Amino acid sequence: MVTCKQEALRWVHLYAAGGAIFAAAPLPVSTAPLLATLETHMISVISDIYGAPFSGVTTAAAGGTFTVLGTGLKAAVGRAVRALPVIGPVIRAGTAAATIEAIGYGIVQHFERKFPNKPFSEKSSV
Numbered sequence: 001m002v003t004c005k006q007e008a009l010r011w012v013h014l015y016a017a018g019g020a021i022f023a024a025a026p027l028p029v030s031t032a033p034l035l036a037t038l039e040t041h042m043i044s045v046i047s048d049i050y051g052a053p054f055s056g057v058t059t060a061a062a063g064g065t066f067t068v069l070g071t072g073l074k075a076a077v078g079r080a081v082r083a084l085p086v087i088g089p090v091i092r093a094g095t096a097a098a099t100i101e102a103i104g105y106g107i108v109q110h111f112e113r114k115f116p117n118k119p120f121s122e123k124s125s126v
Helices: 004-024 032-049 056-081 088-114
Strands: none
Touching: 004 032, 004 088, 032 088
8 A cells, every 4th residue: 555655755755856967957047937937846746645636825935935935055066166067067957956856855844744644546546
C-alpha cells in the first residue's frame, strides 16, 4: 500500500529534477518566474494527492510568495556563479533543486499533520 506521503514525495523529487534542468539551462531570461510557477504547481499536485485542494486564492498567494522569495535567492546565486562557466550551471541547478525539495517537503509535512499516514488513492490524485 502506497501512502499519500510516499506519492507526494515522489512528485517532489520529479519537480526538483525539472527545476534543476530549468535552472541549469542557458536561457536569456531569468528562470526565477519559471521556477516559482513550477513550485506553485507542485503545491497543487501535492494537495490533490491528499484530496484537499487549495483554493485559487491560497494557490495564488503561495505563488506570489515563492516568486518574491525565490527571485532573491536565485538571483543572488545566479550573479555569484555567472563568472564560473562550467560549475555555475551546476550550482544554479543544485540551488533550485534544494529549494524545491525544501518547499515540497514542508508542504508534505503540513498535510501529514492533517492526514497522518493517509493511504494514496488513484481517484484523488492528479
